[in-house]
Amino acid sequence: MNVITHLPAPSAAPLYKRFRSARGEHLLVVPHSRLFDLPPEVAADLDLRPEEAQRLASALGETAPGEAPLDLVVEPQPQSLSLNVSSACNLACSYCYADKGAFGGKQADRMKHATAIAAVDRLLTVADPERPITIGFIGGEPLLNRALIHSVVLYAGRAGNDRGLDVRFSITTNGTTLLPADIDLFRTHPFAVTVSIDGDAATQDAQRPDTRGRGTFARLVERLAPLLAEPGRAQVAARLTVTAGALDLATRLSAVYALGFSEAGVAPLRTAKDNANIDGDGWQAYLDELIAVARSELAGARSGRTIRLTNLAVALKQIHAGASSPYPCGAGGGYFSVAADGHWYACHRAIGEDDFILSNSEGLDSHRRRRFLTARHVHAQKPCNTCWARYLCSGSCHQEAATRTEAGCDFIRGWLTFCLAAYCELATERPDYFVASYPIRGIQP
Amino acid sequence: MSGSNSAKIVARNVAAFRRFGDQSGITQVIAGNPAATRLESGVGNCFPGLECDLRNLERRFFPFLEAEAIGNLLLIVAIDMDAVERGGAAGSVTPADVAVYRTLADDVAASRFVFVSRMAGSFGPLGQMAFDLALIAMDGEAEVQGDLSDTSSGVGRRPSDAWTAIRLLTEGIDVTLTFRRQGAAGARPTLTAPRARYLDDNGALAAVFLPGELTQSLCSPWTHDFRDCGCFYWASNHPDIAQPVLPSGGATGQSWQRDVPWERSARVVGIQPPEPATDTSSQPVEMRHYEINNRWQELHFVLGRREIVAPYASGATAPGAPLQNLNTLIEHLRYAAGVELAVAQEYLCAAYSLKPITDPGVAGNAALRDDIRASRAELMRIAIGEMRHTRAVNDIIRGMMPPGTFEPALRVASRVPGAAGQMRDVSMRAATKAAVKDFIDVEAPSAGVDGLYSRILATLVAPPADVAPLATDEWREAIRSIIAEGEDHFQTFLDMQEWLQEHAEAAYLRSVAPARPPAGHAAHLELQTAYGGMLESLRDGYRKGRFLGATEINAARTSMVMPGGIDVLADAVAGQGFLVVFDPPAGADFAPLDPPA
Structure with a gap:
């Protein structure tokens, strides 16, 4: 892996975060996200002597063997791609960032077969053969270019088999055009299927109408039912967009679980043309709602159930492992999004934005890529680089960074603080949850 | 075994464990010797070594000051003003002394020399005395030789030099220092305080010494004058003499028990032992200075007074017979x-x-x-x-x-x-x-x-x-x-x-x-309750294993060292004149165990 440069954290960057759970006092060592339990007297002592706590955290936060240093800007090999296969959509969600796949006119056509195959070929050639390789389909509504998807999956699956590669697929779909053949494809390949659904019928129909203004809930449920009933190799999850006007998460998630989804995640709308995005005081209300549904999931987990809310499940998994990254996602690093015209962008949200094009006719444009990775490292982001959550949130979505607000950041910190405490509580009450789900090397369950 | 500082923090998530998963990673971050290291823990066989420069122990002989002894000069190099201010606020340092410390600190911060010009105190066997120390020429004044003369003999003798003087000072007894500040020839402020301790109650080095401080002036064997210096500043105190490397076929005579010059120039390991060390040899048997620069790697490790050239194998423990299953x-x-x-x-x-x-x-x-x-x-x-x-x-x-x-x-x-x-x-x-x-x-x-x-x-x-x-x-x-x-x-x-x-x-x-405490003895019963609880925590922790049981094992440990814990309870029983004994708690888990048949 090419090291581009060192980018140290500013000296003012906090090295620790103190927090409390029902199980006692804890210390998050910010670099490498290490968690420690503190005896009460030590916690009280450290709270009185922040310089001592900073010194302790500095020792505990040193990079251990096998860990990636946090101040390096590196240029990894691409490991996953999303193909923007369709520039059209049969729905007309008011908040859509992709302008129904047209990206403000910058992607007027759908992707051609040769473009997709060329991108897949390039990915399979450069990716690390020892690690999973992921090919995603995105749009617009990707299933409007169904023939291409089927063809690419068969091609990449066969190529992966021939070369001994672990090739996986993902798709984000509104589900309303699913055909039995699509479901067969998902069931017979390692597919992560994310279905965009905003909740109960009323919310879904209001927020996600079709282009003629009709509700889509009934159609979606009907098309999706066979897949939910029998997913095969597919892992099916729901994704709910939360707008300022519809914060009742409990009702909406219940409706989604009732359809047979075993997992669902919520995503707040941060930018929207129709001003439906969450802002200002809305963030606190949203946090309260999210914590309320998370608490009910945790209660279930304590009695032996799995956590269905992916926001919580993923956060706990990451905290357990000590996930710690200077980037919020793989954009421009291990992940790229290919536009219909064949250009490689840093991410699917950025299609059509010149600053985010990272390829040229020769392949990846190393110069542009290095500039992007250096600029997007969390140590280069203000005020993120002096935030305790900098390696957990990592500055959040590049696309939304420009619209970042203090209230939005407070929401993220509030949510992470909740999850840190929840982790300490659950890990004490149900240690097998983590050991069984995410084994620690050398530790027997 | 007291105080809350002994309480451990417990790794909680995988990342916290990863930090300690690799032994080499752990040794990288341990700053200095372990807390239990004693001055006598060193490997050198000539000097009471800790692989340290013993002179550094004297750098902090006076509260809040760090001083450097150079011949008969005693230069102040640092003042811990944070500690002075805290002492001032707590009333343990007088406002007048705080002002003097601050003046000195300002001088040092401005790179002006501050020397100790006169020292008065109790110098161990030499008794109570006062004398002037050397000063360099400054502010138009001539150099001062001072009262110490590099020799020390006769009635009423003084220490030979500034460092020896400090070495002799009796712990806990007042010392008065008079300071000569560069740029302030007329003013000679003084400070009086007890000679600071360099060991704590347990015989370990006082916490005032920072990691690295005792080794900061050490030299390395590949430096030119290694052969000349017997003491103080080698990374491991090196012997002048050692017993020679034994021949591979085993020692055949008393001559292999002789002491030979460790830094001898003739490095052959052969069937004859090297010539013994003498103080009157006409031959330069030791390596010359230039040779040390090139050949320091040829110096042998010394273990148990004897040079070795092969990996050390302890012959002390006779192997036992393996158990059958x-x-x-x-x-x-x-x-x-x-x-x-x-x-x-x-x-x-x-x-x-x-x-x-x-x-x-x-x-x-x-x-x-x-x-x-x-x-x-x-x-x-x-x-x-x-x-x-x-x-x-x-x-x-x-x-x-x-x-x-x-x-x-x-x-x-x-x-x-x-x-x-x-x-x-x-x-x-x-x-x-x-x-x-x-x-x-x-x-x-x-x-x-x-x-x-x-x-x-x-x-x-x-x-x-x-x-x-x-x-x-x-x-x-x-x-x-x-x-x-x-x-x-x-x-x-x-x-x-x-x-x-x-x-x-x-x-x-x-x-x-x-005697054992009588039945119903209150302090004894309290101790047994705490002991039983500690064993139960250990049992629960061990049952869960290394990762999951950390909390219980830490609780057991804390129950011993915390305020009011087993240490304190046991001391109370002993203080009342009884034996400190631990009764087995009820239950098969803790019943006394007989040796295997």
């Missing part, structure tokens, strides 16, 4: 854990039987006080070592057992191996001379506990069929560590025997034959 091995391991617990209790009982150093009969007798303090600290250190062995043995047993079948080994042995292969009953008693003799026997190489572990190690090295798949390097190393620490315990008890033999038992013991 896994069941027998487990049985011996469980018993070994019980022996660790039993001897830990004997050592604790002995430690608490010692008089406190504040006892009126002790406080005025420095030799007695120091011997008691050192004995108590060592007994505690060794008892804690045995507790760690208990943990290690439990880890091994867990590793040997099929998943889900492990039960913690926390039954205290009823009898322990003693001298010459004899078993003796566990006996709770004061640290009498007879008791210390028994401790020596139980820790003696090839006998006592060592013999028990030798057989366990032999079983792991040459395992029977059902042990073979389980006999990993990790377990072998763990047992080797226990054996090695037993050797350290043995040596320490020999030292303790020497310290205490000068004193009557009645002089250093609270009572020569204290």
Whole structure:
């Protein structure tokens, strides 16, 4: 892996975060996200002597063997791609960032077969053969270019088999055009299927109408039912967009679980043309709602159930492992999004934005890529680089960074603080949850 | 073994464990020697070395000041103003002294020289005196030679130089320093304070010394004058003389016991021993300066006074006979854990039987006080070592057992191996001379506990069929560590025997034959409750294993050292004139354990 440069954290960057759970006092060592339990007297002592706590955290936060240093800007090999296969959509969600796949006119056509195959070929050639390789389909509504998807999956699956590669697929779909053949494809390949659904019928129909203004809930449920009933190799999850006007998460998630989804995640709308995005005081209300549904999931987990809310499940998994990254996602690093015209962008949200094009006719444009990775490292982001959550949130979505607000950041910190405490509580009450789900090397369950 | 600073933080998530998963990673971040390191822990055989420059101990002889002695000059290099201000706020430093410290600190911060021009105090055997120190020429004034002359002899003699003077100062007795500040020839401020301590109550280095401070002036063997300097500033104190490398076929005569120059120029390891060291040799038998620059790698390691050129192999421990099968091995391991617990209790009982150093009969007798303090600290250190062995043995047993079948080994042995292969009953008693003799026997190489572990190690090295798949390097190393620490315990008890033999038992013991507390004794009962709780925490923690049980194991540890914990409760029982004993809690988990047949 090419090291581009060192980018140290500013000296003012906090090295620790103190927090409390029902199980006692804890210390998050910010670099490498290490968690420690503190005896009460030590916690009280450290709270009185922040310089001592900073010194302790500095020792505990040193990079251990096998860990990636946090101040390096590196240029990894691409490991996953999303193909923007369709520039059209049969729905007309008011908040859509992709302008129904047209990206403000910058992607007027759908992707051609040769473009997709060329991108897949390039990915399979450069990716690390020892690690999973992921090919995603995105749009617009990707299933409007169904023939291409089927063809690419068969091609990449066969190529992966021939070369001994672990090739996986993902798709984000509104589900309303699913055909039995699509479901067969998902069931017979390692597919992560994310279905965009905003909740109960009323919310879904209001927020996600079709282009003629009709509700889509009934159609979606009907098309999706066979897949939910029998997913095969597919892992099916729901994704709910939360707008300022519809914060009742409990009702909406219940409706989604009732359809047979075993997992669902919520995503707040941060930018929207129709001003439906969450802002200002809305963030606190949203946090309260999210914590309320998370608490009910945790209660279930304590009695032996799995956590269905992916926001919580993923956060706990990451905290357990000590996930710690200077980037919020793989954009421009291990992940790229290919536009219909064949250009490689840093991410699917950025299609059509010149600053985010990272390829040229020769392949990846190393110069542009290095500039992007250096600029997007969390140590280069203000005020993120002096935030305790900098390696957990990592500055959040590049696309939304420009619209970042203090209230939005407070929401993220509030949510992470909740999850840190929840982790300490659950890990004490149900240690097998983590050991069984995410084994620690050398530790027997 | 007191104070909340002993409480541990407990790793919670995988990332926290990862930080400590690799031993090399751990050693990278340990700053300086472990807290338990003593000045006498060094490997050098000529000097009381800690691989440190002993002169650095004197840099902080005066409260809040850091001074550098250069010949007869004594230069102030730093002032801990934070500590001065805190002392001022707390009333332990007078406002006038705070002002002087601040003046000096301002000078140092502005790179102006501050020298000690005169020192008055109690200089050990030389008595109370005052003298001028040297000063460089400054502010138009001539250089001052001072009263010290690099020699020290005769009636009324003074220390030979500034460092020796400081070395001689008596701890805790007032010293008065007069300062000469560059740019302020007329003003000569003074400060008076007790000579600071450089060891803490346990004989460890005082916390005032920062990691790296004692080694900061050390040189390296490849420097030019290595051969000239006998003392002070070599990374490991090097001997002038050592016994030569033994011939590969074994020593054949008395001449191999001779002392030879360690830095000799002739480096041949042959069938004849090198010429012995003399102080009148006409030949330059030592390497010359230029040779040291090039040939320092050829200097031999010295272990036990003798040079070695091959990996060191201890011949001290005779291998025991392997045990016949896994069941027998487990049985011996469980018993070994019980022996660790039993001897830990004997050592604790002995430690608490010692008089406190504040006892009126002790406080005025420095030799007695120091011997008691050192004995108590060592007994505690060794008892804690045995507790760690208990943990290690439990880890091994867990590793040997099929998943889900492990039960913690926390039954205290009823009898322990003693001298010459004899078993003796566990006996709770004061640290009498007879008791210390028994401790020596139980820790003696090839006998006592060592013999028990030798057989366990032999079983792991040459395992029977059902042990073979389980006999990993990790377990072998763990047992080797226990054996090695037993050797350290043995040596320490020999030292303790020497310290205490000068004193009557009645002089250093609270009572020569204290009784067990009577039935219903309140302090004793309180201690038993805490002890039982501690064992239960350990049992629960061991059951959960290394990762999951950390919280319980830490709770057990904290229950010993926390304010009001077992340490304090045991001290209370001893303070009332009784033996500190630990009764087995009810239940099969903690019932006394007999040796294997």
